[in-house]
Amino acid sequence: GENVEQHPSTLSVQEGDSAVIKCTYSDSASNYFPWYKQELGKGPQLIIDIRSNVGEKKDQRIAVTLNKTAKHFSLHITETQPEDSAVYFCAANTGFQKLVFGTGTRLLVSP
Amino acid sequence: DAGVIQSPRHEVTEMGQEVTLRCKPISGHNSLFWYRQTMMRGLELLIYFNNNVPIDDSGMPEDRFSAKMPNASFSTLKIQPSEPRDSAVYFCASRTSGRADTQYFGPGTRLTVL
Numbered sequence: 477g478e479n480v481e482q483h484p485s486t487l488s489v490q491e492g493d494s495a496v497i498k499c500t501y502s503d504s505a506s507n508y509f510p511w512y513k514q515e516l517g518k519g520p521q522l523i524i525d526i527r528s529n530v531g532e533k534k535d536q537r538i539a540v541t542l543n544k545t546a547k548h549f550s551l552h553i554t555e556t557q558p559e560d561s562a563v564y565f566c567a568a569n570t571g572f573q574k575l576v577f578g579t580g581t582r583l584l585v586s587p
Numbered sequence: 588d589a590g591v592i593q594s595p596r597h598e599v600t601e602m603g604q605e606v607t608l609r610c611k612p613i614s615g616h617n618s619l620f621w622y623r624q625t626m627m628r629g630l631e632l633l634i635y636f637n638n639n640v641p642i643d644d645s646g647m648p649e650d651r652f653s654a655k656m657p658n659a660s661f662s663t664l665k666i667q668p669s670e671p672r673d674s675a676v677y678f679c680a681s682r683t684s685g686r687a688d689t690q691y692f693g694p695g696t697r698l699t700v701l
Contacts, residue, residue: 508688519692
């Protein structure tokens with residue numbers, strides 16, 4: 477079945493810096509890759525997603541890139557702010573309509 | 588627009604007791620997912636329903652866990668009897684058929700079994 481690996485597990489940056497989180501997946505049939513942000517005490521919230529027919533997608537300070545050949549995708553956050561501090565999860569879909577999640581990255585943005 | 592609603596938000600119970608977690612999906616969504624989140628195992632899919640029918644329950648840890656979806660607006664996850672290792676945050680998520688893969692999560696129920 478699908479396996480998703482996520483790195484790094486923790487990431488500390490200064491406010492204004494960029495942050496990059498990387499994920500790899502194993503199932504070449506996966507065609508949908510969402511990213512979720514989870515704040516303390518809350519459920520994961522979808523922040524951006526990408527489908528396999530595109531290589532990059534942007535939404536203001538957030539962008540996601542996808543390399544289907546290498547089976548990896550990345551989340552890029554520019555001009556980080558303290559409110560970006562949270563745990564971020566990547567995921568990939570499977571042929572059975574399920575999502576398989578990475579293990580999460582704890583991002584800390586220091587003022 | 589109300590999101591996924593879960594209740595209770597917190598539950599503390601003693602080992603051996605029955606626990607029932609509840610979920611109301613987003614109106615119009617036809618798929619519902621139950622997840623468990625722990626530090627050790629991350630986010631695990633327990634079971635999911637399409638059109639109120641259980642499709643895949645391979646993630647349900649054992650017979651002590653059961654889930655039902657009697658109608659499109661309500662689902663329950665029951666643990667009987669509960670054990671300390673069941674302590675976790677349980678999330679419900681729902682999905683619309685319009686965007687078949689995007690799942691929207693509820694706020695979760697934090698379960699503590701003493």
